[in-house]
Amino acid sequence: MKTEVLKLLKEYDGYLSGQEICQRLGVSRTAVWKVIKQLQSEGYQIEAVRNRGYHLTASTDVLTEAEIRSCVKGELMGCRVVCYEETDSTNTRARALAEEGAPEGTMTVAERQNAGKGRRGRSWSSPPGSGIFMSLVLRPDIPPSQASMVTLAAAVAVARGIRQATGVQAMIKWPNDLVLSGKKICGILTEMTTELESIQYAVVGIGINVNTEEFPQELSGTATSLFLETGSSWKRGPLVGEVAMAFEDCYRLFLASKDLSLLKEEYEQHLSNLNRQVTVLDPAGSYGGICRGITNDGQLLVEQEDGKVRQVLSGEVSVRGIYGYV
Numbered sequence: 001m002k003t004e005v006l007k008l009l010k011e012y013d014g015y016l017s018g019q020e021i022c023q024r025l026g027v028s029r030t031a032v033w034k035v036i037k038q039l040q041s042e043g044y045q046i047e048a049v050r051n052r053g054y055h056l057t058a059s060t061d062v063l064t065e066a067e068i069r070s071c072v073k074g075e076l077m078g079c080r081v082v083c084y085e086e087t088d089s090t091n092t093r094a095r096a097l098a099e100e101g102a103p104e105g106t107m108t109v110a111e112r113q114n115a116g117k118g119r120r121g122r123s124w125s126s127p128p129g130s131g132i133f134m135s136l137v138l139r140p141d142i143p144p145s146q147a148s149m150v151t152l153a154a155a156v157a158v159a160r161g162i163r164q165a166t167g168v169q170a171m172i173k174w175p176n177d178l179v180l181s182g183k184k185i186c187g188i189l190t191e192m193t194t195e196l197e198s199i200q201y202a203v204v205g206i207g208i209n210v211n212t213e214e215f216p217q218e219l220s221g222t223a224t225s226l227f228l229e230t231g232s233s234w235k236r237g238p239l240v241g242e243v244a245m246a247f248e249d250c251y252r253l254f255l256a257s258k259d260l261s262l263l264k265e266e267y268e269q270h271l272s273n274l275n276r277q278v279t280v281l282d283p284a285g286s287y288g289g290i291c292r293g294i295t296n297d298g299q300l301l302v303e304q305e306d307g308k309v310r311q312v313l314s315g316e317v318s319v320r321g322i323y324g325y326v
């Protein structure tokens with residue numbers, strides 16, 4: 001009911017009478033009053049004026065189930081939302097829920113992770129109050145070999161979601177980092193459990209540096225946040241909502257073609273190294289070339305000096321621009 005009251009207050013510009021809320025939700029005035037008190041204690045500024053009703057004058061930056069549900073407008077992503085004040089990793093939580101049969105679109109979100117996971121076995125710094133740590137359960141009907149494309153679709157979605165919520169256009173560093181001013185603002189980690197040649201479930205985990213004011217020294221050269229780039233702090237609930245809605249759209253487009261053909265144009269528009277010199281750090285031998293975009297299945301196209309275009313598979317290699325991380 002808290003979600004419903006919050007939704008009504010957010011939708012309504014002026015004062016909404018207690019009676020109207022009661023009628024719309026079929027609950028008592030006392031129940032409404034109790035929820036309003038709870039929301040106020042969580043930090044929402046709600047004016048209560050006799051004979052006029054309630055007016056939400058300012059939201060707060062909390063990642064509660066009610067806040068996220070009030071921001072998610074799609075049907076699939078966020079159909080179920082589970083929030084943690086602190087957890088090990090939202091990916092691990094989403095996997096556990098998926099094992100129990102959680103439906104596609106189930107979302108886990110944490111204020112803080114104490115064992116946040118990054119790609120290639122690295123950890124993901126997850127201090128409280130400043131970032132978004134969210135994971136989504138997927139059950140795509142595709143072979144495991146095609147799962148990496150879901151991560152690229154997620155990168156398009158995060159870029160779109162950040163733009164919708166903040167107006168900031170992040171770029172994509174192939175395959176799935178989001179960058180601003182040449183530094184990483186978001187990382188995506190897809191994990192899956194397979195059964196013979198099919199995916200039992202996949203979990204897409206998204207970490208966005210939102211209001212981080214300072215990074216540990218070892219990260220400060222390569223990481224940035226929306227706060228550091230814009231000078232403003234951002235409410236995370238609406239950002240989670242926009243990312244979830246954008247991912248719902250991108251995921252459907254991916255499933256419709258079972259490749260990235262419907263997302264390739266948007267991906268390449270934001271590809272940070274497009275038409276620039278890159279170095280491909282292949283364990284079998286590094287080589288340079290000009291980045292020419294991606295294939296429909298998400299491989300990077302790198303044109304070598306002799307004109308030959310090589311296709312780079314994600315997971316095997318890293319790609320660097322000639323001026324450092326990006």
Ligand code: BTN
Pocket residue numbers: 088089090091092113115116117118119120122124132133134135177186187188189205206207208
């Ligand atoms: C990367 O190394 O770039 C991927 C980082 C992914 C971090 C996110 S935060 C939410 C989710 N839970 C995790 O433990 N990891 C992902």
